[in-house]
Amino acid sequence: MSKLWGGRFTKQTDQLVEEYTASILFDKELAEEDIQGSLAHVTMLGKCGILPAEDVEKIKDGLLKVQGIIRRGEMEFSVSNEDIHMNIEKALLDEIGPVGGKLHTGRSRNDQVATDMHLYLRKRVVEFVGFLQKLQEALLTQAANNLDTIVPGYTHLQRAQPILFAHHLMAYVSMFQRDIERLQDSYKRINVLPLGAGALAGTTFPIDRHFVAEQLGFDRPYENSLDAVSDRDFILEFLSNASMIMMHLSRFCEELVLWSSTEFTFVELDDAFCTGSSIMPQKKNPDVAELVRGKTGRVYGNLMGLLTVLKSLPLAYNKDMQEDKEGMFDTVKTLQGALQLFAPMVATMKVNKERMRQAVNQDFSNATDIADYLVNKGLPFRQAHEVIGKTVLYCIQNGKYLLDLSLEEFRQFSELFGDDIYAVLQPEQVVNARNVYGGTNAGQVQGAIDRAHGELEKTSAWVEEYLQKSK
Secondary structure (H helix, E strand, O other): OOOOOHHHOOOOOOHHHHHHHOOHHHHHHHHHHHHHHHHHHHHHHHHOOOOOHHHHHHHHHHHHHHHHHHHOOOOOOOHHHOOHHHHHHHHHHHHHHHHHHHHHOOOOHHHHHHHHHHHHHHHHHHHHHHHHHHHHHHHHHHHHOOOOOEEEEEEOOEEEEEEEHHHHHHHHHHHHHHHHHHHHHHHHHHOEEOOOOOOOOOOOOOOOHHHHHHHHOOOEEOOOHHHHHHOOHHHHHHHHHHHHHHHHHHHHHHHHHHHOOOOOOOEEOOHHHOEOOOOOOOOOEOHHHHHHHHHHHHHHHHHHHHHHHHOOOOOOOOHHHHHHHHHHHHHHHHHHHHHHHHHHHHHOOEEOHHHHHHHHHOOOOOHHHHHHHHHHOOOOHHHHHHHHHHHHHHHHHHOOOHHHOOHHHHHOOOOOOOOOHHHHHOHHHHHHOOOOOOOOOHHHHHHHHHHHHHHHHHHHHHHHHHHHHOO
């Protein structure tokens, strides 16, 4: 079959070349966006008098028929037609005849595919902001239910200081808020229109790029035609943002795996998000958390892959840039799956408050508060630090914890100790003593929860606004 671009060629494309260079097996994902862009483009061609009104209407009608065929799953995509653009154009020609060939007036596949990807990622960014919002809501609900739950806080995976479990969860709310803000900020760089840049230099036809931008809900067209067709920064930025989201999810996954182990028993994940063993009937494996943790690597790989593809490409379009799509699609699918599962997994997680409290009572994470106690009695902090270090060593050697010591034992290390030391060492006192903005004091954590709900309202408004814009 003759290619739509085959006029200059005297030989058929080698079949292996066709298979190797074709992108239809993956870029058919852009079918909706390709038709959306084509409808706006042909409308502009009519408005500018480049095509007669009857041709415009015939092409629009044909595009909508092709869209219906694709949506019903009746489209037969062909490798011989190379990509989504040529497959749709061929289907359009089959529907309405030669007039369908006028659709490509004033554009190239270079600016066409770039436009498709901008439209595609624009939808995904809004979608992911919504997913992250649902995850934050699940975390906030768990935090509100655990304002009285005390858990060991860790550094170096060693027990450090007791904190509220709600405070720990709110750290992830903050991480995901930064992810939301990065996605929102990236939207303005995604929402720029390449169409009308042609292959690289613009077009001789008197097109109206600003009209097309308005039709498609873009903020503006690209300033430079070379940049318009060669820019993939917006994809790299998405892949980078997705990598950070996956990194945050992976950190949380690691903690969920640890917390749900017999050694911790801090939480129990719902059966719906775990699997069993084919040989050991007692097992309940946190497979979702483990797989999200594992899939982080493939998202990182997609980022590094595209960075490598682009690192030495001259302007403007090069066939290498066909490699921009599979990693993008894979990252979208991977992130969609992770975020859709994570919110309900967190929402249904059971918290073992008693086990957490037991862990706090069986460590030395309140040691810093004794040092602060001695400082308030007038002892310099470095001396207080040494006193408490010796006190902890004494406890370890004698199989005791700090609250097990008698007042006489405390006074072996400093005469400044009084009966009030036992109140200072209580986990609730240790937690609530940190009454500073961002601290683990219950009032401060409640304030953080309240502020996060305010941010959620702003996020909801943003999602709604941009859903309307992209329709």
